[in-house]
Amino acid sequence: MESALSKACTIKIQNFEGPFDLLFHLIEKNKINIYDIPINEITDQYMDYLFKMQELDMEVASEFLVMAATLLHIKSRLLLPNPRQDEKEEIDPREELVLKLVEYKRYKRFTEILKQREQEGDKYFYKGPEDIDIKHVDEPIELSYDEIKRVYLELLERNEKKMNKNTGKMTQIIQTEKVSLRSKIKEVINTLLKRSFFRFSELFSPKTKSRLEIVTGFLAILELTKLKKITITQQKQFSEIMVYKRDDTNLEDTDKNKIAAENS
Amino acid sequence: MDLKKLEGIIEGILFAAGDRVSMERICSIIGIDKKTVKLVINNMIVNYNNNPSRGISIREINNGYQMCSKPEYYDYLKLLFEPKQKTGLSQAALETLAIIAYNRPITKAKIENIRGVNSDSAVARLLERNLIKEAGKLDAPGKPILYETTDEFFRSFGFKGDSDLPIFELNEMQEQPDNNSEE
Numbered sequence: 132m133e134s135a136l137s138k139a140c141t142i143k144i145q146n147f148e149g150p151f152d153l154l155f156h157l158i159e160k161n162k163i164n165i166y167d168i169p170i171n172e173i174t175d176q177y178m179d180y181l182f183k184m185q186e187l188d189m190e191v192a193s194e195f196l197v198m199a200a201t202l203l204h205i206k207s208r209l210l211l212p213n214p215r216q217d218e219k220e221e222i223d224p225r226e227e228l229v230l231k232l233v234e235y236k237r238y239k240r241f242t243e244i245l246k247q248r249e250q251e252g253d254k255y256f257y258k259g260p261e262d263i264d265i266k267h268v269d270e271p272i273e274l275s276y277d278e279i280k281r282v283y284l285e286l287l288e289r290n291e292k293k294m295n296k297n298t299g300k301m302t303q304i305i306q307t308e309k310v311s312l313r314s315k316i317k318e319v320i321n322t323l324l325k326r327s328f329f330r331f332s333e334l335f336s337p338k339t340k341s342r343l344e345i346v347t348g349f350l351a352i353l354e355l356t357k358l359k360k361i362t363i364t365q366q367k368q369f370s371e372i373m374v375y376k377r378d379d380t381n382l383e384d385t386d387k388n389k390i391a392a393e394n395s
Numbered sequence: 396m397d398l399k400k401l402e403g404i405i406e407g408i409l410f411a412a413g414d415r416v417s418m419e420r421i422c423s424i425i426g427i428d429k430k431t432v433k434l435v436i437n438n439m440i441v442n443y444n445n446n447p448s449r450g451i452s453i454r455e456i457n458n459g460y461q462m463c464s465k466p467e468y469y470d471y472l473k474l475l476f477e478p479k480q481k482t483g484l485s486q487a488a489l490e491t492l493a494i495i496a497y498n499r500p501i502t503k504a505k506i507e508n509i510r511g512v513n514s515d516s517a518v519a520r521l522l523e524r525n526l527i528k529e530a531g532k533l534d535a536p537g538k539p540i541l542y543e544t545t546d547e548f549f550r551s552f553g554f555k556g557d558s559d560l561p562i563f564e565l566n567e568m569q570e571q572p573d574n575n576s577e578e
Binding site for chain 1: 411412413414454461462463464466469472483484486487489490492493494496497509510511512513550551552553554560561
């Protein structure tokens with residue numbers, strides 16, 4: 132225990148990022164030409180270091196052990212004669228390792244550059260982006276007295292209907308309404324077969340249709356627009372949606388597309 | 396449009412944006428070509444930098460531009476802020492970042508192949524610092540995640556763009572990873 136501690140104080144064990152880092156340290160320390168590594172020596176030193184790490188109770192990461200095995204493997208290949216020597220030119224068993232080392236070295240050099248630049252970069256201050264609201268210029272609302280009256284009456288009517296539904300026919304709440312997109316698409320098409328355009332509120336008015344039906348109706352015109360069967364326009368927000376038949380398509384053959392619409 | 400006005404508009408855009416504004420964006424807002432924008436901004440940068448009465452400048456970041464304070468006045472400006480414990484990047488994280496910068500997009504497996512060690516925590520740390528981001532998945536077994544560097548990387552390390560990365564023996568560097576991956 133004591134010896135391990137005193138060793139830790141005297142031996143400066145560098146912390147290596149990985150086996151390549153350690154190998155580099157050894158190569159540089161011994162001033163070895165990287166393209167002609169004396170595997171024998173390097174392997175011995177590498178193993179020494181690993182043993183030292185173990186002595187100091189440092190956990191040796193598995194990557195270091197893999198590298199140790201690789202080094203030993205290369206060493207053994209260099210020692211043993213190649214049985215297939217005549218077949219083709221012998222490949223230096225060190226080659227793969229060297230290539231990897233060289234590559235790693237390059238990134239390490241770039242790492243040094245990054246380190247310097249990181250400090251330089253800290254000297255710049257930036258303002259973060261702010262949430263700048265640009266106010267939309269509101270268009271003056273053109274509302275006549277009649278229109279306000281109409282909207283108000285509509286509202287009253289709608290509320291009345293809602294009240295009636297809730298109070299009078301309580302059973303209706305439980306019933307789930309089944310409105311299919313298919314049926315609404317059919318409704319839109321049928322209307323457009325009769326005339327070239329209609330107002331959305333004509334066909335899907337809160338007076339005659341339930342909310343679910345209106346929503347599905349809206350989905351239907353969106354779907355048909357996507358299929359390029361109809362064109363829809365709206366002058367401004369909350370104004371009337373106009374639905375037009377498109378000249379360049381035949382509404383009759385929408386059937387196949389409808390199925391596709393339902394699947395999607 | 397005369398030059399003074401162009402400079403003014405660009406200055407305004409960069410001030411209001413705060414963030415990096417891409418070259419394309421500036422071009423489309425003003426309606427002029429990249430070459431002109433580049434010339435005008437480079438001229439602005441020279442003017443800013445040569446004029447000690449200006450505390451701000453413009454910096455090219457990943458083929459866009461952003462306003463910044465001048466590094467020469469850093470010693471004063473830093474007094475404005477509470478000093479925070481600056482946690483620099485670890486060696487492992489920097490190494491990983493270096494590899495990603497040259498090989499983007501790249502998978503973690505490839506990074507580990509080059510570094511020779513597990514790089515999970517380094518990648519996690521870089522993601523946390525917003526220096527790298529996920530860039531889709533590689534079309535290979537397991538669909539591994541690809542990583543690439545962010546604008547923040549270019550900003551933090553002061554690179555103007557990909558072509559601004561140092562090119563020490565880059566050609567060799569690109570060949571060799573391929574050799575390795577075949578083994």
